[in-house]
Amino acid sequence: MGILLIGMSHKTSPLAIRERLSLSCENSGHPLERLRQMPSVREALYLATCNRVEVLVCTPDQAEREAGEGLKALLAERAKITLSELERCLYAFSDAEAVRHLFRVASSLDSLVMGEAQILGQVKEAYRVAVEQKATGMMLNRILHHAFQAAKRVRTETGIADNAVSVGFAAVELAKKIFGRLEGKAILLVGAGEMSELAARHLLKQGISTIFVANRTYARAEEIAGLFEGTAVSLEQIPEVLKKVDIAISSTGAPDYVLTREMVASALHRRKNRFLFLIDIAVPRDIEPSAGEIDNVYLYNIDHLQELVDENRHLREREAAKAEIILEEEIQNHLDWISSLEVVPTIVRFREKIEGIMKAELEKSASWRQALSESDQNHVESLVSSVVNKILHEPTACLREESRNRNGLAYAAALRRLFKLEK
Amino acid sequence: MTPFLFKAAFCAYLLSTLGYVTSILGKRVRIARASLWLMSAAFGFHSLFLLFRIVERGHIPILGYHEVLNLFAWIMAGIFIFFQFRTRTVVLGAFVSPVVLLMMIYASRGIGSVAVMPAVLKGTLVPVHVLLSLTGEALFALASCAGAMYLLQDHFLKRKKARRVSSILPSLGDLDRINHLCLLWGFPLLTLGVLMGAFWARVVWGSSWQWDPKQVWTLAVWGTYAVLLHQRLAIGWKGHKTAVFSLLAFLFFLTAFLVGKNLFPTIHRFV
Incomplete structure (x- = not known):
């Protein structure tokens, strides 16, 4: 019995090819059906995410070659490219190396953003589908369960997923450090911009329900407010709104300060000193830096957030070394x-x-x-x-x-x- | 049985303190959670110890500093554990458990001694006076621990050093909430405790007020906290200012206690 894994990831292939292999294109049914019909495949798992495609199969003895050819043909057909085009993007592993690769994928060591939590869920989902279609047997069941166990160990025993590695998540993490719970808090979005909208989206996911949007042109404010089911306000209303919100994210193209120290101080007085978290993503800056010196006001600009993210990335890389040791142990267990x-x-x-x-x-x-x-x-x-x-x-x-x-x-x-x- | 229970509680407090310190140095919340369990176990032993002691001696152990600090440690640990149901502040234990342990160390030096209850303390009002005052003061002690941790976290967040140490400390919101709850409950309890004491003084000494040093500094501490609570509730002090003030207020209380204990004669001393 042999184990074979072929696949491609963001490291080896362009998005254009990966997207054609994703499951959303229901061009020719679920690939598991085809895989199960192959005589050289006993058990199979098909994982497709936006960053990778992995096909893991268990083959009868001496049938690895045949199975490999079959899998490549299937992928080439689904991706509608020639075999030689496909082979340039593929990697193939067998037996111990296949197990190692799967373990690394499930533990998010092979991910674009190392330590991200999504991939484990995606592997679990792919496994659930395979079990549902009765495509797995003793070998794959054991490998997958072992991979989940290894991924869990990596998550709990290392700090690989501990710190935010995007500006949006860094903002959420800081907000949690300030407020504790974010439910029921309100945010103000000043100006429009991809990064500020992303940060707002992350914060909304944490249970923040009220959002105000201010913009130089009121129509644009209304447009963005519509996206988040928020309330549009004009720039002149900001001092008033500052009394009600807990977090303000600013990213206008204005040459002057949109939020001055005086504005913040007076708002803070009227809001009875409740915490205020100010995020300034704009360049040149929107919020007067000295506003951050006021008690209970926490002001972060884009450099502060980026610094945090960089440091966290670095920390994750250090933790990854520990994770590799854990994986080595788990792989050994599996091979035994x-x-x-x-x-x-x-x-x-x-x-x-x-x-x-x-x-x-x-x-x-x-x-x-x-x-x-x-x-x-x-x-x-x-x-x-x-x-x-x-x-x-x-x-x-x-x-x-x-x-x-x-x-x-x-x-x-x-x-x-x-x-x-x-x- | 009682010496064993005291030792068990002491060891569990010691282990939990070590655990908490490790969790802060190693930046692992999980160790802090384990330490909380240890502290709860310690609190359980401690409660049993007090129960056995009351049955043994026939009164609540409030004679002398050893017994009083022992009681203080028990109340403080109890309130901290209770707060864990309402806030996410498990790491605050790193500041609370050493304080509890220190009091237990002091208490351990005299916990076996047997003192005779003086006639002047024989009355149901006395334990009520002691328990209310101690609970109020324990709440203030907790407020100061939360204040100290608040200032640490505030420092990290203001200086943009929200890195690994900061990530394990509780949020400013939760720490401020503890501070708020402690003041809100501590002040009326201490007030009631002092009133009970005054009432009892009138019964046994003939007057509510003797200008005794202990009475004077208690009143001063009470006044400090009255001001703090007023600023918090009426003026809208919050966060940084209350944290600083509650830390200073408790340091004042501690200084007054130590100076009063060692330098001034007092009629409020019974053993």
Whole structure:
């Protein structure tokens, strides 16, 4: 039995090809159906996200090559490109390397943003679909469960997912450090811009329900407010709105300060000193820097946020080294399991074969053994069987012992070769 | 049984303190959570110890500094654990548990001694006076712990050092909430406690007020907290200012307590 994984990721292939392999294009049914029909595939899993496509299959012995060709043909067909075009973007791993790759993917070590949490959910979903379609069996079930376990260990034992690595998430994390819970808080968006809208979106996901949008042109404010189901206000109303909101994100193209220290101080007084979190994404800056010196006001500009993100990225990379060690351990566990899986049937077949020989020889000798007395006949039989058992004992014991470490597979293969145990 | 329970509580407090310190240094919230369980176990042993002690001696252990600080530690730990149901401030334990442990260390030096209850303290009002005042003061102690941690977190956030240490500390909102709740409950409890004391003084000493040093500094501390609560509720002080003020107020209380205890004679001393 062999394990084969072929796939492509953001590192090896352009989006144009990956998107054609995504599941949303229901061009020719779910690929699992096709995979299951292949004679060289026993078990299969198909994972497609926006950043990667992975096909993991379990093949019968000696069928790896055939399976590999089949998978490539299937992918080329689905992506509507030639085989040679496809092969340039593909990677292929087998056995231990395939397991290692899957473990790294599930633990988010291979992700574009290392440590992101989504990929594990996506792998789980792909597995759920495969189970539903009865495409998995003992091998893949075990590999996947092991991969989930490894990913969980990586998440809990390392800090790989601890710190925000995007400006939007950094803003959310800071807001949580200031307010604790974000439910029921209100935000003000001044000006429009991709980054400020993204930050607002992240904050809204945390349960913030009220949003005000201010803009130089009121119509644009209304437009953006419509996107978030918020309230549009004019720039002149900002001092008034500042009394009601807890977080303000500013990203206008204005040359002067939109929020002055005085404005913030007076708003803070009227809001009874409730915390105010100001995020200034604009260049040149929108919020007077000295506003951040006021008690209970926390002012972050784009550089502060970026610095935070950079440092967190760096921290994640450091944690990734720890994660690799954990994965190494988990991969080892899995390989041990596989090797024990291979060794046990080999031992059984080995015994069966030798005992078969013994029985056949005894039968052949039945004619001359008739001349012996019954007790002597028994003696001969027990003599032969005890010799056979003595001979079998050492190699089987040794094989069992070796199955506990990595050499088991090699010994089992040697034994199969030496005694012609293959069926 | 009682010495064993005290030792068990002491060891559990010690372990939880070590755990909390490790969690802050190692920046792991999970260790802090485990330490909270240890602290809860310690609180359980401590409660049993007090129960056995009351049954043994027939009165609440409030004689002398050893017993009073022991009670203070118990109340403070209890309130902190209670707050865990209402706020996400598990790491605050890193500031609370050492305080509790210090009091337990002091208490351990005299916990076995047997003192005779003086006649002047024989009355149901006395334990009520002590319990109310101690609870009020324990709440103030917690407010100051929360204030100290608030200032630390505030420093990190203001200086844009919201990195790893900051990420494990509780949020400003939660710390301020603890400060608020502590003042809101602590002040009326201390007020009631002082009134009970004054009432009892009138019964046994003939007058509510003796110009005793302890009475004077208690009144001063009470006044400080009255001002703080007023600023908080009426003026709208919040966050940074209340954190600083509650830390200073508690330091004042501590200084007054230590100076009063060591330098001035007082009639409010019974053992």
